[in-house]
Amino acid sequence: xxxxxxxxxxxxxxxxxxxxxxxxxxxxxxxxxxxxxxxxxxxxxxxxxxxxxxxxxxxxxxxxxxxxxxxxxxxxxxxxxxxxxxxxxxxxxxxxxxxxxxxxxxxxxxxxxxxxxxxxxxxxxxxxxxxxxxxxxxxxxxxxxxxxxxxxxxxxxxxxxxxxxxxxxxxxxxxxxxxxxxxxxxxxxxxxxxxxxxxxxxxxxxxxxxxxxxxxxxxxxxxxxxxxxxxxxxxxxxxxxxxxxxxxxxxxxxxxxxxxxxxxxxxxxxxxxxxxxxxxxxxxxxxxxxxxxxxxxxxxxxxxxxxxxxxxxxxxxxxxxxxxxxxxxxxxxxxxxxxxxxxxxxxxxxxxxxxxxxxxxxxxxxxxxxxxxxxxxxxxxxxxxxxxxxxxxxxxxxxxxxxxxxxxxxxxxxxxxxxxxxxxxxxxxxxxxxxxxxxxxxxxxxxxxxxxxxxxxxxxxxxxxxxxxxxxxxxxxxxxxxxxxxxxxxxxxxxxxxxxxxxxxxxxxxxxxxxxxxxxxxxxxxxxxxxxxxxxx
Amino acid sequence: xxxxxxxxxxxxxxxxxxxxxxxxxxxxxxxxxxxxxxxxxxxxxxxxxxxxxxxxxxxxxxxxxxxxxxxxxxxxxxxxxxxxxxxxxxxxxxxxxxxxxxxxxxxxxxxxxxxxxxxxxxxxxxxxxxxxxxxxxxxxxxxxxxxxxxxxxxxxxxxxxxxxxxxxxxxxxxxxxxxxxxxxxxxxxxxxxxxxxxxxxxxxxxxxxxxxxxxxxxxxxxxxxxxxxxxxxxxxxxxxxxxxxxxxxxxxxxxxxxxxxxxxxxxxxxxxxxxxxxxxxxxxxxxxxxxxxxxxxxxxxxxxxxxxxxxxxxxxxxxxxxxxxxxxxxxxxxxxxxxxxxxxxxxxxxxxxxxxxxxxxxxxxxxxxxxxxxxxxxxxxxxxxxxxxxxxxxxxxxxxxxxxxxxxxxxxxxxxxxxxxxxxxxxxxxxxxxxxxxxxxxxxxxxxxxxxxxxxxx
Numbered sequence: 001x002x003x004x005x006x007x008x009x010x011x012x013x014x015x016x017x018x019x020x021x022x023x024x025x026x027x028x029x030x031x032x033x034x035x036x037x038x039x040x041x042x043x044x045x046x047x048x049x050x051x052x053x054x055x056x057x058x059x060x061x062x063x064x065x066x067x068x069x070x071x072x073x074x075x076x077x078x079x080x081x082x083x084x085x086x087x088x089x090x091x092x093x094x095x096x097x098x099x100x101x102x103x104x105x106x107x108x109x110x111x112x113x114x115x116x117x118x119x120x121x122x123x124x125x126x127x128x129x130x131x132x133x134x135x136x137x138x139x140x141x142x143x144x145x146x147x148x149x150x151x152x153x154x155x156x157x158x159x160x161x162x163x164x165x166x167x168x169x170x171x172x173x174x175x176x177x178x179x180x181x182x183x184x185x186x187x188x189x190x191x192x193x194x195x196x197x198x199x200x201x202x203x204x205x206x207x208x209x210x211x212x213x214x215x216x217x218x219x220x221x222x223x224x225x226x227x228x229x230x231x232x233x234x235x236x237x238x239x240x241x242x243x244x245x246x247x248x249x250x251x252x253x254x255x256x257x258x259x260x261x262x263x264x265x266x267x268x269x270x271x272x273x274x275x276x277x278x279x280x281x282x283x284x285x286x287x288x289x290x291x292x293x294x295x296x297x298x299x300x301x302x303x304x305x306x307x308x309x310x311x312x313x314x315x316x317x318x319x320x321x322x323x324x325x326x327x328x329x330x331x332x333x334x335x336x337x338x339x340x341x342x343x344x345x346x347x348x349x350x351x352x353x354x355x356x357x358x359x360x361x362x363x364x365x366x367x368x369x370x371x372x373x374x375x376x377x378x379x380x381x382x383x384x385x386x387x388x389x390x391x392x393x394x395x396x397x398x399x400x401x402x403x404x405x406x407x408x409x410x411x412x413x414x415x416x417x418x419x420x421x422x423x424x425x426x427x428x429x430x431x432x433x434x435x436x437x438x439x440x441x442x443x444x445x446x447x448x449x450x451x452x453x454x455x456x457x458x459x460x461x462x463x464x465x466x467x468x469x470x471x472x473x474x475x476x477x478x479x480x481x482x483x484x485x486x487x488x489x490x491x492x493x494x495x496x497x498x499x500x501x502x503x504x505x506x507x508x509x510x511x512x513x514x515x516x517x518x519x520x521x522x523x524x525x526x527x528x529x530x531x532x533x534x535x536x537x
Numbered sequence: 538x539x540x541x542x543x544x545x546x547x548x549x550x551x552x553x554x555x556x557x558x559x560x561x562x563x564x565x566x567x568x569x570x571x572x573x574x575x576x577x578x579x580x581x582x583x584x585x586x587x588x589x590x591x592x593x594x595x596x597x598x599x600x601x602x603x604x605x606x607x608x609x610x611x612x613x614x615x616x617x618x619x620x621x622x623x624x625x626x627x628x629x630x631x632x633x634x635x636x637x638x639x640x641x642x643x644x645x646x647x648x649x650x651x652x653x654x655x656x657x658x659x660x661x662x663x664x665x666x667x668x669x670x671x672x673x674x675x676x677x678x679x680x681x682x683x684x685x686x687x688x689x690x691x692x693x694x695x696x697x698x699x700x701x702x703x704x705x706x707x708x709x710x711x712x713x714x715x716x717x718x719x720x721x722x723x724x725x726x727x728x729x730x731x732x733x734x735x736x737x738x739x740x741x742x743x744x745x746x747x748x749x750x751x752x753x754x755x756x757x758x759x760x761x762x763x764x765x766x767x768x769x770x771x772x773x774x775x776x777x778x779x780x781x782x783x784x785x786x787x788x789x790x791x792x793x794x795x796x797x798x799x800x801x802x803x804x805x806x807x808x809x810x811x812x813x814x815x816x817x818x819x820x821x822x823x824x825x826x827x828x829x830x831x832x833x834x835x836x837x838x839x840x841x842x843x844x845x846x847x848x849x850x851x852x853x854x855x856x857x858x859x860x861x862x863x864x865x866x867x868x869x870x871x872x873x874x875x876x877x878x879x880x881x882x883x884x885x886x887x888x889x890x891x892x893x894x895x896x897x898x899x900x901x902x903x904x905x906x907x908x909x910x911x912x913x914x915x916x917x918x919x920x921x922x923x924x925x926x927x928x929x930x931x932x933x934x935x936x937x938x939x940x941x942x943x944x945x946x947x948x949x950x951x952x953x954x955x956x957x958x959x960x961x962x963x964x965x966x967x968x969x970x971x972x973x974x975x976x977x978x979x980x981x982x983x984x985x986x987x988x989x990x991x992x993x994x995x
Contacts, residue, residue, distance in 0.1 A: 033640070033642075038646070040646070040649070040650060040653070041650045041654070041883070041887045042650070042653055042654070045890075049890075050890065050892060050893070051618075051887065051888035051889065051890060051893065052616075052618045052888040052889055052893055053893070053896065054616070054893065054896040054897040054900045054976045055616075055900065055976055055977070055979070057899070057900050057903050057904070058979065058980040060907075060980050061903050061904055061907040061980050061983075062903060064906075064907050064910055065902070065903035065904070065906040065907045065910075066903075066906075068788065068898070068899035068900075068902040068903050069788075069899075071902045071903070071906055071925070072759060072788055072789065072902065072925070072927075073759060073761035073925050074761075075761040075762070075763065075764065075790075076752065076759045076760065076761040076763070076789055076790050076925075077788070077789070077790060078786065078787065078788055078789055078790050078791060078794065079790065079794060080794070081787070081891040081892075081894075081895060082654075082657040082658045082660075082786065082787070082791070082891050082894060083657045083891070084654055084657050084658070084886055084887070084889070084890050084891050084894070085654075085887050085890060086890040086891065086892070087887055087888070087890065089618070089620055089888060092620055092884055092887045092888045093620045093623065093624065093884075095887070096620075096624040096627075096647060096880065096883070096884050097624070097627070098643070099643035099644070099646050099647045100624070100627040100629045100630060100643055100644075101629070101643065102642045102643030102646070103629040103630055103633075103636070103640075103641050103642065103643035103644045104629070104633075104636050104640040104641065105627075105628065105629030105630050105632070105633035105636070105641070105644070106628070106629070106632050106633035106634075107628070107629060110633060110634070112634050112635065115634045115635075117633070117634065119632075120631070120632045121584075123584045123587060123588055125626065125631070126588075127588065127591050127592070127595065129622070130592075130595055131600040131601075131602045131603075132595040132596065132598040132599075132600050133595060133598075133812060133813065134600075134810035134811065134812055135600040135601045135602045135614065135810065135811060136598050136599075136600050136601065136811060136812070136813040137601060137606060137608040137612055137614070137811050137813070137814075137954070138612055138811070138813050138814030139608050139610060139612070139957055140599070140606075140608065140954060141945070141946075141949060141954075143949075144598065144599035144604075144949070144954070145598055145599075145813075146597035146598065147594045147595040147596060147597035147598035148595075148598050148813050150594050150597065151591075151594055151595075154578075158577055158578075161575060161576055161577055162575065173669030173670065173673070173817075173873070173874065173875070174669070174872045174873035174874065175872055175873065176860075176870050176871065176872025176873065177669060177872065179870075180870065184707050187710075187711045187714065191711060191713065196711060196713040196714065197713040200713075200714060200715075210860045210861055210863075210864040210867075210870075211860055211870050211871075211872050213860075213864045213865040214860030214864055214865050214867055214869070214870035215860075215870045216865065217716075217865035217866075218680075218716070218869045218870050219710060219711075219714065220710045220711060220713075220714025220715045220716050220717055221714065221715075222715070223864075223865040225864075225865075255564070260564070261564035261565050263564065263565070263566045263569070265569075266568075266569065289565070291571060291574075291575045292562065292565060292570060292571060293565060293569050293570060293571060294571055297569075297571070298569060306873075308873065314631050314632045315632065315633060315634040315873070316625075316630065316631060316875075316876060316877030316878075317630045317633060317634060317635065317641075317644055317876050317877055317880075318634070318635065318666075318873050318874055318875075318876035318877070319669075319873040319874045319875045319876050319877065319878075320815060320818075320874075320875045320877060320878060321873035321874075336703075356707060357703035357704075357706060357707060358672065358700055358703035358704045358707065359673075359704065359707055360669045360670045360672065360673055360704060360817065361611055361612075361670045361671070361672050361698075361700040361701060361704060361814065361817055362611075362612065362700065362813075362814025362815075362817060363813065363814050364814070364815065365812070365815035365817075366812050366813030366814060366815040367812050367813075367815050368815065369815075370591070370595075373591075374587060374591060376577065377578060377580070377581045377587055377590065378580070378581055378582065378587050379580065380577060380578075380579060380580025380581075380582075381574055381575030381576060381577040381580075382574065382575075382580065383538075383580055383582075384575060384577070385574070385575060386538065386541065387538060389558045390538055390540050390541065390546075392558070392561045392562060393540070393546065393549050393550060393553070393558050393561060394540060394549060396549075396553040396555070396561050397549035397550075397552050397553055399553075400552045400553050400554070401552065417563060417564070418553065418555065418560070418561040418562075418563060418564070419564075420564065442637060443637055443639065443640075446636070446637060446639065446640040451633065451636055451640065452635070452636040452637045452640055452641075457861070458861065458862055458863070458864060459864075472538045472540070473538070473539065474539070474540075475539030475540050475542075475545065476540055476545045476548065476549060478539075502844065504637070504639050504640065507637075507639040507640050507642065508639065508640075508642040508643065509639050509642050509843050509845070509848055509849070509850050510639065510843040510844045510845040510848060510850075511639060511843060511844045511850075512638040512639060512841055512842075512843050512850035512851065512852045513841055513842050513843060513844065513850065513852070514638070514841060514852035514853065516841075517839045517841060517852050517853065517854040517855075518854060518855055518856075518857065520825075520826075520827045520830065522839075523830070523837070523839045523854040523855070524825075524839055524840050525649075525652050525656075525662075525663050525664050525665070525825075525837045525838060525839050525854060526649075526652050526653040526655075526656035526657075526662055526663065526664055526825075527649075527650075527653035527656075527840070528653065528656055528657065528662055529656070529662040529663060529825045530840050532662065532825075
C-alpha cells in the first residue's frame with residue numbers, strides 16, 4: 001500500500017489554528033479517511049434474517065380476503081423471490097453509517113464552484129422532518145394544505161422581489177429541469193403565436209451550462225452556440241449574426257463561471273426581442289449578484305434560481321433539488337400548474353389554462369422549498385445583499401492569492417480586474433512543467449481533507465481547469481487552509497510528481513480505474529451484471 | 538456569516554487591492570444595478586423566532602398522521618423505516634454535492650447498492666441513477682425507444698395517471714419541432730379495467746417505437762396480458778416499456794421475468810416520505826444490452842477496481858453520452874436528480890429483504906381486497922373493477938346520487954381524506970374516486986371508512 005510521504009513535524013491542532021488566526025499559511029491538516037473495507041450489502045446477511053416487518057394482517061382481513069397468492073392472476077405472479085440481502089435492522093444501519101463515513105462530503109472544505117456550497121441550517125432540516133411536511137399528500141384539498149401553500153407563496157413573493165418577475169413555480173426538480181421548462185414554455189409561447197414551425201432555434205453560449213443546450217435540443221430546437229471572444233464573452237455582433245426570424249429564444253447565464261459579467265447583456269436582450277425571441281436568464285451564478293441586479297429589469301422574460309445552491313437548501317449529493325422558475329406577465333399563461341394564488345385571505349391552487357401542464361408530477365420538492373423559504377427569512381434583505389458582498393470579496397481575495405501559487409493562472413489572463421463570486425483557473429503551466437494534471441491535484445488535495453474542487457463543464461475552454469467558489473459560508477481561515485493545501489500540492493508536483501500523480505493516498509480507496517467502464521464487457525451497474533460478466537454465481 | 542467579522546473583511550479587502558467591496562462589482566454597469574435595498578420580510582435572525590414562525594405556518598397543514606387518508610395516485614404512504622430517515626440525515630451526503638470516486642467512495646457504493654437491489658426486484662441487469670420522477674422516467678424511456686427503433690409513435694394506456702400523462706406529453710414534444718413523438722392511447726376494457734389487447738393491436742403499426750404498459754395500471758388493476766403484449770410488440774418491431782411500482786414486486790411478476798427489456802417506475806415507495814409530492818423519484822432500468830445502455834440519459838455507477846490490486850472501487854459509466862459530456866449531442870439531458878433518495882431506497886430494500894417485500898405485497902393485496910368488499914357493502918357504492926387489483930381501487934358512487942367532491946368534503950369533516958376524484962379525468966367512470974390502501978391501513982381504519990361512507994351517502 002502506498003502511503004503519503006513523510007512530512008515535517010506535524011503541528012498540533014491548536015498551533016495550526018493559532019497560525020491561521022495570525023494570518024500565516026496553515027500547514028496541511030493531518031487527515032485520513034475512514035477505511036472500513038465494507039462489503040457490498042448484497043454480500044452481507046444470512047438467509048432467514050429479518051430487518052423490517054410489515055404490520056401483521058388482522059384475522060378479519062385474512063378471513064375475508066383469503067390467500068394473497070390467489071388474489072393475483074397466475075400470469076402476473078412473481079415466480080422467484082428477488083435475491084435481496086437478508087439483514088437485521090442494525091446491520092443495515094451500521095453498513096450505511098460506515099459508507100457515510102467513507103464519504104468526505106463537505107466535512108473538509110468544499111469550494112466546489114458553480115454549486116455554491118453553503119451551510120444548510122440544521123433548524124430547516126428539523127422542520128422538514130415534521131409530519132406536516134413529510135406526511136402530507138400533494139393532492140389533498142386546499143384547506144388542508146394552507147401551510148404548504150403559504151410557504152410556496154411566500155417564497156414566490158421573495159423571488160419576485162429578487163428578480164422582478166411576475167410569478168414563480170417550483171415544480172422543476174433541478175436547474176436542468178427548469179431549463180427544460182423554459183424550453184417547453186418557449187414551445188408553447190411560439191406555438192400560441194402561430195410561429196413555432198418557423199422559430200426552431202435556441203441560441204446559447206459555450207459558457208452556458210450544458211443543460212441549457214441539451215434541454216433545448218431535447219425539446220426539439222436546433223442549438224446555436226456562440227463562442228467566447230476577447231472580452232471573455234461572445235460579441236454582440238456574433239449574437240446579431242445568429243439572430244433571425246428562426247430565433248425562438250436565448251438561454252444564457254451571467255456572470256459566467258469565469259466570473260465575467262457581460263455588460264452588454266441589455267443590448268443582447270433587446271436584440272433578441274427585436275428578432276422576436278424570448279430571453280431566459282439561467283441564474284445559476286446568482287450568489288454574487290443577489291440584491292444587485294434583477295433579471296426583469298435587464299429585460300429578461302424568465303429566469304431560474306437553484307434553491308439547493310443559492311438558497312440554503314442541501315444538495316443531497318445530486319438532489320432532491322429545485323429549479324425555481326419565474327417569468328414575466330407575458331409568459332405566465334404558459335406556466336405549468338399547480339400555481340398558488342392568494343384570494344380572500346386563503347391560498348388556492350390554479351392551473352393556467354394554456355399552460356404546459358407538467359414537467360414533473362406535483363408542486364415540487366416541498367421540503368427544499370421550505371428550507372429556501374426559511375433561508376430567505378433568516379437572512380432578510382440586508383443579509384442576502386451582504387452574502388453577495390462577502391461572496392465576491394472572498395472570490396477576489398482567493399483570486400489574488402491563487403495567482404501567486406506556482407503553476408496556476410487565471411482564465412482570460414489578458415482581462416484584468418476583479419471577477420464575480422467565482423472564477424476559473426488553469427493548471428496548464430503546472431501540467432506542462434510537471435506532467436501533473438488538474439485531476440491529479442484534485443485527488444491529492446483530498447489527502448488533506450479538502451473536498452474535491454470542481455474542474456469545468458464541457459467543453460474545457462480553459463485547459464486543466466479548476467473552479468473554486470467560496471460563497472458566504474466559508475470563513476477566511478478555511479479559504480487559507482484550502483489555499484495552503486493547493487500550494488503544498490503544486491509545490492509537491494514540482495518536487496515529487498509521482499506522489500501527486502498516484503494520489504489519493506489517504507482516502508478510503510485509491511484512484512478508481514474507469515478506463516473500461518464505457519465498454520459493454522467492462523461496465524456493471526448492478527451486482528448481478530458483475531457476477532454474470534465475471535462468472536460468479 | 539463567518540466572514541462578516543470586520544477585521545476579516547479588511548484583511549481580505551487589502552489583499553484584493555480594492556478600497557471598498559463595492560469596487561469589486563466594477564464589471565456591472567451602474568444602469569444594471571438595482572440601486573435600492575431589497576424589500577423582503579423582516580429578518581428572523583434567531584433560530585427560535587424562525588422556528589416559531591414556521592411551526593405556526595406548517596401547523597396549517599393537515600398531515601396523513603392526523604387523519605385517515607386514502608389518497609394515492611402516484612404518491613403513496615407506505616411505512617418508512619426510521620433507519621432510512623436516520624441514514625439520509627447524515628451530513629456527509631446530505632449537504633455535499635459531488636467528490637471524486639475515491640473521496641466519495643461510500644456514496645458511490647451506496648448508489649451501486651441502490652441499482653443492484655432494484656435490479657433484483659425488477660429482474661433486470663442495467664440500472665441508471667434515478668431521475669426526477671416516474672413520469673420523467675417514462676418520458677425518457679419513450680425517447681430512448683424512439684432512438685433505438687428510429688420510429689416516432691408511442692402507445693400509452695388510457696388508464697394513466699393524469700400527472701404522469703402531462704409529463705409524458707411534454708417529453709414527447711411538439712409536432713412543429715424535430716424529435717417529436719406522436720403519443721397515442723390504447724383503451725382499457727370497461728368490464729375489468731385491463732388493457733384492451735384488440736385496440737392495442739389495431740394501433741400497433743410499423744411507426745410504433747414503444748408500447749408503455751403499467752402494472753398495476755392507474756386504476757390499480759393487475760395486467761395479466763404481458764406475454765401477449767410482448768409478442769405483439771416483437772412482431773411489430775416495437776419496444777415494450779413496463780411501468781411499475783416496485784413495492785408490488787414481492788408478489789407481482791417483475792418486468793424481466795415477463796420478458797420486458799426496459800422498465801421505469803417510482804422510487805418514492807422505497808423508503809421515502811410523501812413530502813407533499815417532494816418524495817417523487819423515478820428509475821430507468823433495462824437488460825444489460827448495449828442497445829439500451831447507449832441510449833440512457835442518466836449517469837450510471839459501475840463497479841470497478843482501483844490502482845491498488847484487489848481493491849474495489851466505483852466509477853461512472855457512459856458519461857460521454859450524457860448532456861454533461863456531450864451537451865446538445867447527448868441523450869436528452871441530465872442534472873441534479875434525487876440521488877439522496879437513492880440511498881434511502883438502498884437502505885429500504887436491504888431492510889425489507891425478499892421476505893419483507895413478499896409480506897408487504899401480500900398485506901397490500903389482502904387489505905385492498907378487504908377494503909373493496911367493505912366499501913362495496915355500502916348501499917349505492919360499488920367497486921368498478923372488482924377483481925385482480927393491487928393497492929388502488931376505483932370506487933363508484935353512481936348509486937348514491939352524490940358527487941365525489943361532495944362525499945370527499947363530508948369525509949374530510951369526519952377526519953378522512955377520500956380518494957382522488959376521477960370525474961375530471963375519466964368522465965366515462967362517472968362519479969368515481971381512486972382509493973389507495975396500503976399496509977398501513979388497519980382493519981379498523983377500513984371499517985371506519987365504510988361506516989363513514991354509509992353515513993355520508995345516506
